[in-house]
Amino acid sequence: xxxxxxxxxxxxxxxxxxxxxxxxxxxxxxxxxxxxxxxxxxxxxxxxxxxxxxxxxxxxxxxxxxxxxxxxxxxxxxxxxxxxxxxxxxxxxxxxxxxxxxxxxxxxxxxxxxxxxx
Numbered sequence: 633x634x635x636x637x638x639x640x641x642x643x644x645x646x647x648x649x650x651x652x653x654x655x656x657x658x659x660x661x662x663x664x665x666x667x668x669x670x671x672x673x674x675x676x677x678x679x680x681x682x683x684x685x686x687x688x689x690x691x692x693x694x695x696x697x698x699x700x701x702x703x704x705x706x707x708x709x710x711x712x713x714x715x716x717x718x719x720x721x722x723x724x725x726x727x728x729x730x731x732x733x734x735x736x737x738x739x740x741x742x743x744x745x746x747x748x749x750x
Contacts, residue, residue, distance in 0.1 A: 634658075636683070637665050642741045646674040647712075651683035654691030662691065666698040675707035678740045687718055692727060699731065710740045 635658035636651035646669055654662055669677060679695065681687070695711070702709040710732040713719055722728040734740035 635661055637662065639665075639669065642678075642737060645676045645678050645741045647678045647680055647737055647741070649680040649683065653686040654684055654694070655686060655688045656690045659688075659690040659694045663694045663697065666694065667701070670698075670701050670705055670707070675702070675705060677702055677707065678710045678712060678734075678737065680712040680737055681718060682712060682714065684713075684715075684718060687721060692721070692725060695731070696727070710734055712737050712740050 634652050635654065636649075638649040638651075640647050640649070648665065648669065650662065652658065666677070666679075677698070679698070699709045711722075712734050713722070714735045719728070719733070722731065722733060732740075
């Protein structure tokens, strides 16, 4: 399956909507896009995984790399994910303790202090 990447702005956040499968073949495209966003000045990034059907360890590595890159740039990084199979991957790998994970883009982009942490 193809990987789709769409970027939009919500409040002060750059939201990257990801669709399809994030695996060893497609993860490099996701990595490139995240690097482009940070290099272009995005500092508050939310990755929306709601249309992702599959996520492997390579994809998880890309997300961890993006988190590190944004922390270095004094930015914030959050994930939107409500699909139980994907949430299970984050729990099994304990990455649910590393990433702020939100059920909706609206929850991730609130500026009341509950949005993504750095």
